[in-house]
Amino acid sequence: MAEASQQGRRMTVGQQQEQEEDLPQTGAREQDQAAESDLDAVLDDIETTLETNAKEYVQGFVQKGGQ
Amino acid sequence: MSTGRVMGTETEYAIDDPKDPGADPRTLALRLVRAAAEPDLAHIRWDYGSEDPVNDARGGRLPRSAAAPSMLTDAPEARLIDVAAPNGARIYVDHAHPEYASAETVNAFDALVQDRAGDRMMAEAAGRAGGLALYKNNVDGKGAAWGSHENYLMDRAVPFARVAALMTIHFVTRQIYTGSGRVGLGPRSEEAGFQLSQRADYLTSRIGLQTTFGRPIINTRDESHAGPGSRRLHVIVGDANRLDAPLVLKLGTTDLLLGLLESEGDSTGQVDELLDRWTLDDPVSALHTVSRDATLTKPLALANGGCADALTIQKALLDAVRQARRDINRSELTDNRVLNLWKQVLEDLAAVRSGDDDARLAMQDQAGRLEWLLKWQLLERLRRRRVIPDWSDPRLAALDLAWARVVPGRDLPWRLRGSVLRLANPDQVVRAMDRGPEQTRAWCRSLLLHRCPTEVRAVSWSRVILEEQGPDEERRTRIVDLSDPLGHTRASIRDDCDIYC
Numbered sequence: 365m366a367e368a369s370q371q372g373r374r375m376t377v378g379q380q381q382e383q384e385e386d387l388p389q390t391g392a393r394e395q396d397q398a399a400e401s402d403l404d405a406v407l408d409d410i411e412t413t414l415e416t417n418a419k420e421y422v423q424g425f426v427q428k429g430g431q
Numbered sequence: 432m433s434t435g436r437v438m439g440t441e442t443e444y445a446i447d448d449p450k451d452p453g454a455d456p457r458t459l460a461l462r463l464v465r466a467a468a469e470p471d472l473a474h475i476r477w478d479y480g481s482e483d484p485v486n487d488a489r490g491g492r493l494p495r496s497a498a499a500p501s502m503l504t505d506a507p508e509a510r511l512i513d514v515a516a517p518n519g520a521r522i523y524v525d526h527a528h529p530e531y532a533s534a535e536t537v538n539a540f541d542a543l544v545q546d547r548a549g550d551r552m553m554a555e556a557a558g559r560a561g562g563l564a565l566y567k568n569n570v571d572g573k574g575a576a577w578g579s580h581e582n583y584l585m586d587r588a589v590p591f592a593r594v595a596a597l598m599t600i601h602f603v604t605r606q607i608y609t610g611s612g613r614v615g616l617g618p619r620s621e622e623a624g625f626q627l628s629q630r631a632d633y634l635t636s637r638i639g640l641q642t643t644f645g646r647p648i649i650n651t652r653d654e655s656h657a658g659p660g661s662r663r664l665h666v667i668v669g670d671a672n673r674l675d676a677p678l679v680l681k682l683g684t685t686d687l688l689l690g691l692l693e694s695e696g697d698s699t700g701q702v703d704e705l706l707d708r709w710t711l712d713d714p715v716s717a718l719h720t721v722s723r724d725a726t727l728t729k730p731l732a733l734a735n736g737g738c739a740d741a742l743t744i745q746k747a748l749l750d751a752v753r754q755a756r757r758d759i760n761r762s763e764l765t766d767n768r769v770l771n772l773w774k775q776v777l778e779d780l781a782a783v784r785s786g787d788d789d790a791r792l793a794m795q796d797q798a799g800r801l802e803w804l805l806k807w808q809l810l811e812r813l814r815r816r817r818v819i820p821d822w823s824d825p826r827l828a829a830l831d832l833a834w835a836r837v838v839p840g841r842d843l844p845w846r847l848r849g850s851v852l853r854l855a856n857p858d859q860v861v862r863a864m865d866r867g868p869e870q871t872r873a874w875c876r877s878l879l880l881h882r883c884p885t886e887v888r889a890v891s892w893s894r895v896i897l898e899e900q901g902p903d904e905e906r907r908t909r910i911v912d913l914s915d916p917l918g919h920t921r922a923s924i925r926d927d928c929d930i931y932c
Binding site: 401402403404405406407409410411414415417418419421422423424425426427428429430431 | 572574575580795817832843
């Protein structure tokens with residue numbers, strides 16, 4: 365990712381697309397979840413993270429005011 | 432033939448450093464914006480000559496001595512860092528946020544493409560700046576809010592009071608389809624719950640020049656960045672949108688209603704009727720009511736003594752625009768696409784209104800167009816799976832935050848791309864990271880940055896300043912006047928051959 369982004373605006377459309385396709389997919393899905401909706405698949409992926417550090421994550425997100 | 436309305440977006444992002452929790456956001460914003468600069472464009476300054484933050488659209492000027500320091504965005508101490516992006520956009524630090532101000536476009540769909548290009552450019556810069564985490568939202572739930580602004584160029588001949596009156600009705604009620612959803616009620620999430628809009632709780636006045644405190648529904652900053660016949664309407668009420676449909680609608684419906692005001696003569700009676708029937712008794716309170724009403728049924732008190740809900744008022748605004756266009760027999764393709772989408776989401780909302788939670792959870796098509804509904808579906812599914820009875824549970828706020836995280840090709844909106852309405856062509860988005868929109872002056876700005884990067888000294892929206900070698904070796908300054916937003920476009924490139932190096 366870092367290497368690709370350093371190419372900045374010289375990156376061609378083709379390279380960009382390739383890069384996107386190479387990125388990891390939404391993680392391992394159990395076969396019996398195949399019929400579930402996209403939303404459930406997303407939740408499957410992030411649920412564990414949410415269970416372990418949600419409180420810390422939310423408390424740590426502190427910004428300053430803008431416009 | 433209509434050339435379309437000049438418009439664009441300004442997005443302030445949130446950032447944090449996963450490796451250094453609690454790092455000063457302003458320092459991180461500086462790091463990100465520095466990383467956003469192309470090496471051969473890094474020397475270029477922003478030209479503040481045409482900035483005028485104290486000029487008030489209601490008439491008059493606020494004395495600079497009376498302005499709050501945060502309003503003087505052109506003051507030397509406010510000028511932290513500016514980056515001229517190769518696509519004609521401006522990237523800078525606004526207060527404590529990295530901001531992407533998109534290049535000028537001529538319709539909502541093109542503006543969406545520029546906005547999405549900005550997300551990718553800023554995400555790449557965040558990566559180069561040492562793996563900063565970038566978020567596209569508006570609130571931290573701890574009192575801070577930041578903006579996702581819209582800009583529209585319009586005819587200055589329309590009295591500003593009429594613009595403010597009609598836009599207030601629109602901005603309060605459009606939240607039902609432009610809202611991106613928020614976990615938490617109140618500026619500091621004092622109460623648990625879900626509401627339609629990120630931004631509503633931070634808007635506390637009807638109209639004003641200020642944007643960082645007592646934020647108004649109608650912002651009166653009058654700085655056209657164009658000729659004297661134009662006004663730029665600077666809109667600060669909107670949410671940051673991750674879905675395409677709400678962003679296109681936010682821009683497209685506002686554009687069409689401004690068109691209704693501009694065609695007065697033809698439409699004076701129609702605008703009068705809208706104002707007579709739907710002017711809100713207390714717009715600020717109505718804004719908060721609409722955002723907190725997922726039932727979509729709460730009546731809003733009207734100035735004429737009656738009451739109406741937001742969906743009814745939006746239907747009336749849509750009908751007025753359609754009627755006006757029938758009357759003058761206008762039918763531009765992009766306008767028709769906006770009108771069809773506007774009609775569609777109002778139908779979606781009617782279905783949502785009549786459904787209970789189980790029915791709403793099953794509404795896939797509607798959720799592909801309504802960001803707050805999609806976010807609510809994710810949250811509600813999580814609540815049911817993990818048996819989370821209380822909306823104050825941090826897992827829900829964490830999911831809201833995760834939705835805002837911008838990681839092209841990996842983030843939550845990208846993972847749900849098969850389920851949502853996508854209105855920006857990915858190839859066009861990639862191209863828009865590099866080239867300016869063809870139908871505005873941004874094309875010329877962008878081309879100058881590509882063709883003569885070393886000569887360009889400074890840029891602003893309305894001019895480019897170059898320093899060139901004269902015939903007898905002396906340096907001379909050349910100013911390219913871009914005060915006409917629809918001048919020096921790609922179509923005029925043959926006439927412009929003396930502009931480019």
